[in-house]
Amino acid sequence: xxLEREKLLASPPDGISKDTSRYVIGADIGGTxxxxxxxNGAGQILCRWSASTAETGDAAKVLQMMRNGVxxxxxxxxxxxxCLSAIATGAPGVTNADEGIVxxxxxxxxxxxxxxxxxxxxxxGIPAFVDNDVNVAAIGELKAGLAMGxxxxxxxxxxxxxxxxxxxxxxxxRGGIWTAGEIGYxxxxxxxxxxxxxxxxxxxxxxxxxxxxRQQWRSxxxxxxTTLSRDATASQIFDQALRGDPLANSVLERxxxxxxxxxxxxxxxxxxxxxxxxxxxxIHPALGDATRLVLLERGTRAQPRLVSSALGADAxxxxxxxxxxxxxxxxxxxxxxxxxxxxxx
Amino acid sequence: xxLEREKLLASPPDGISKDTSRYVIGADIGGTxxxxxxxNGAGQILCRWSASTAETGDAAKVLQMMRNGVxxxxxxxxxxxxCLSAIATGAPGVTNADEGIVxxxxxxxxxxxxxxxxxxxxxxGIPAFVDNDVNVAAIGELKAGLAMGxxxxxxxxxxxxxxxxxxxxxxxxRGGIWTAGEIGYxxxxxxxxxxxxxxxxxxxxxxxxxxxxRQQWRSxxxxxxTTLSRDATASQIFDQALRGDPLANSVLERxxxxxxxxxxxxxxxxxxxxxxxxxxxxIHPALGDATRLVLLERGTRAQPRLVSSALGADAxxxxxxxxxxxxxxxxxxxxxxxxxxxxxx
Numbered sequence: 112x113x114l115e116r117e118k119l120l121a122s123p124p125d126g127i128s129k130d131t132s133r134y135v136i137g138a139d140i141g142g143t144x145x146x147x148x149x150x151n152g153a154g155q156i157l158c159r160w161s162a163s164t165a166e167t168g169d170a171a172k173v174l175q176m177m178r179n180g181v182x183x184x185x186x187x188x189x190x191x192x193x194c195l196s197a198i199a200t201g202a203p204g205v206t207n208a209d210e211g212i213v214x215x216x217x218x219x220x221x222x223x224x225x226x227x228x229x230x231x232x233x234x235x236g237i238p239a240f241v242d243n244d245v246n247v248a249a250i251g252e253l254k255a256g257l258a259m260g261x262x263x264x265x266x267x268x269x270x271x272x273x274x275x276x277x278x279x280x281x282x283x284x285r286g287g288i289w290t291a292g293e294i295g296y297x298x299x300x301x302x303x304x305x306x307x308x309x310x311x312x313x314x315x316x317x318x319x320x321x322x323x324x325r326q327q328w329r330s331x332x333x334x335x336x337t338t339l340s341r342d343a344t345a346s347q348i349f350d351q352a353l354r355g356d357p358l359a360n361s362v363l364e365r366x367x368x369x370x371x372x373x374x375x376x377x378x379x380x381x382x383x384x385x386x387x388x389x390x391x392x393x394i395h396p397a398l399g400d401a402t403r404l405v406l407l408e409r410g411t412r413a414q415p416r417l418v419s420s421a422l423g424a425d426a427x428x429x430x431x432x433x434x435x436x437x438x439x440x441x442x443x444x445x446x447x448x449x450x451x452x453x454x455x456x
Numbered sequence: 457x458x459l460e461r462e463k464l465l466a467s468p469p470d471g472i473s474k475d476t477s478r479y480v481i482g483a484d485i486g487g488t489x490x491x492x493x494x495x496n497g498a499g500q501i502l503c504r505w506s507a508s509t510a511e512t513g514d515a516a517k518v519l520q521m522m523r524n525g526v527x528x529x530x531x532x533x534x535x536x537x538x539c540l541s542a543i544a545t546g547a548p549g550v551t552n553a554d555e556g557i558v559x560x561x562x563x564x565x566x567x568x569x570x571x572x573x574x575x576x577x578x579x580x581g582i583p584a585f586v587d588n589d590v591n592v593a594a595i596g597e598l599k600a601g602l603a604m605g606x607x608x609x610x611x612x613x614x615x616x617x618x619x620x621x622x623x624x625x626x627x628x629x630r631g632g633i634w635t636a637g638e639i640g641y642x643x644x645x646x647x648x649x650x651x652x653x654x655x656x657x658x659x660x661x662x663x664x665x666x667x668x669x670r671q672q673w674r675s676x677x678x679x680x681x682t683t684l685s686r687d688a689t690a691s692q693i694f695d696q697a698l699r700g701d702p703l704a705n706s707v708l709e710r711x712x713x714x715x716x717x718x719x720x721x722x723x724x725x726x727x728x729x730x731x732x733x734x735x736x737x738x739i740h741p742a743l744g745d746a747t748r749l750v751l752l753e754r755g756t757r758a759q760p761r762l763v764s765s766a767l768g769a770d771a772x773x774x775x776x777x778x779x780x781x782x783x784x785x786x787x788x789x790x791x792x793x794x795x796x797x798x799x800x801x
Binding site for chain 1: 608649727
């Protein structure tokens with residue numbers, strides 16, 4: 112577990128109300144770590160807390176960890192728990208955001224139909240909001256990242272796998288059964304088109320996701336042909352490509368080609384003018400540059416702009432903070448209506 | 457030119473007001489033909505008119521043809537021109553529907569930034585509406601076809617090329633520069649991934665569009681290996697596949713595979729539960745059946761339902777009629793507001 116105090120940003124993210132008397136928790140539940148941030152009503156992060164989830168994927172255990180983290184954050188900021196007005200979190204899987212139910216995560220955590228919003232509200236006694244983590248990060252990019260000021264864009268998160276958060280007319284497009292943007296199974300030239308078992312990595316993911324990149328590296332790796340280990344991570348492989356290593360460059364090129372084809376296809380469907388690359392692997396500058404190059408070769412009418420996230424891993428926390436503030440606002444409005452109705456009755 | 461009188465439908469399409477005292481014109485401008493329908497205020501088609509555009513693609517000439525057609529329809533129905541309250545048309549290219557400007561059609565017609573709505577309003581003296589033909593057909597499917605009662609679906613028009621009309625939350629998604637759904641350039645396994653010159657058939661179109669299907673047929677055709685001519689149309693090739701011809705079946709299979717991959721990709725992005733196949737080639741039963749088969753092999757979480765249009769070529773005319781009625785309603789509402797304002801002043 113780690114706890115850190117933040118220097119306050121000079122100006123709060125756009126679109127967030129400036130009321131600093133209330134506080135919220137933004138969270139990001141991942142397959143390897145749980146991260147929390149305590150923010151004031153202006154959306155400014157006061158302090159952060161994180162812990163490993165590698166061995167504790169169970170929802171009740173994650174909730175207990177969140178309790179510990181929130182307590183640590185309140186202690187660090189010398190605030191009583193009553194000053195918290197909402198909590199919001201991203202979850203690593205398909206999520207019904209209306210009900211706050213995590214429908215399915217990858218096999219690593221194994222959640223199925225977990226009513227996590229209800230669990231958070233029972234634990235903390237404040238309104239909560241739960242959405243898919245890529246969608247939450249897209250909100251972060253929209254409110255405080257490079258998508259600020261746009262109304263239509265696509266956030267592409269590349270970590271172990273790949274997912275898209277789609278914003279149309281300033282709103283997340285989540286889809287009828289909440290799976291919009293689950294592009295790991297996309298088929299492009301170069302991917303296998305063999306049917307994929309449910310729960311297994313999709314065709315695009317096998318080339319563009321972190322595990323797929325490592326797999327490409329291992330299958331091409333020969334002793335004495337490169338200075339980098341056979342067990343290198345995707346980031347190390349891309350770093351090695353920047354140093355001119357031929358094998359690393361061929362892996363980078365293949366990854367960038369598949370990614371650019373996916374972006375091309377999504378842009379054709381949606382006519383989105385902007386794509387923001389995020390996630391631990393997506394933000395690697397070598398990947399952004401190589402992908403832009405392949406996109407430029409094509410030059411279609413609706414050529415999208417491709418940028419690398421400036422928020423990095425903070426996109427999800429900032430998105431969660433914004434969603435928590437919105438949840439708190441909604442609760443206030445509901446209370447005002449109830450009060451007005453009982454006064455009139 | 458051909459003119460025909462309709463038997464009235466027993467019940468008007470859903471969502472259309474039942475005022476039968478007004479009349480509208482719905483039109484479909486295509487690369488090979490111009491079709492018009494006169495409908496009453498309940499959306500019921502009274503009579504139709506059509507003519508060839510094969511040698512008269514110029515916008516001013518098309519407008520003159522529409523004038524002739526509308527006059528013929530009014531004469532046939534014994535109605536004075538004053539009883540027309542609006543006209544709407546689909547245009548075969550990227551269209552700014554807000555302004556009614558046809559930005560670009562294929563090289564066959566060669567329109568560039570044609571203010572066709574303005575031209576229609578000047579010619580007929582009634583409010584007009586112009587949108588991309590595939591979008592207009594999608595509205596037809598939503599209001600009177602197999603998409604009735606849904607709020608999210610994708611209409612796929614396959615004729616010479618392929619295009620998608622995307623309906624999200626009951627509204628067309630047209631995209632920031634009006635190119636959403638221009639999926640002819642989509643890249644899937646089996647398509648070439650070489651960059652495509654602007655104006656040339658896209659990668660997907662080269663396999664799935666009518667011309668692409670004929671091209672596949674010609675490149676595999678050998679004398680005495682099939683009873684069908686080397687110059688067969690796409691529909692004839694698919695008919696031949698149903699008769700068990702091996703070459704025709706391999707063309708059908710390749711087309712269906714590419715189409716199913718495109719549907720798979722679009723469904724991943726949008727999570728649309730329903731796809732409606734339309735257009736002269738899209739409605740061929742052999743294509744629908746073969747494509748459903750490939751989709752079933754995959755069985756992803758968000759498996760969409762694929763149906764063949766029951767409206768066929770009428771989807772565009774019915775969509776145009778609905779859009780004309782909506783345009784007339786908007787004009788009435790605007791007039792009512794103006795009258796109220798001048799009464800108050």
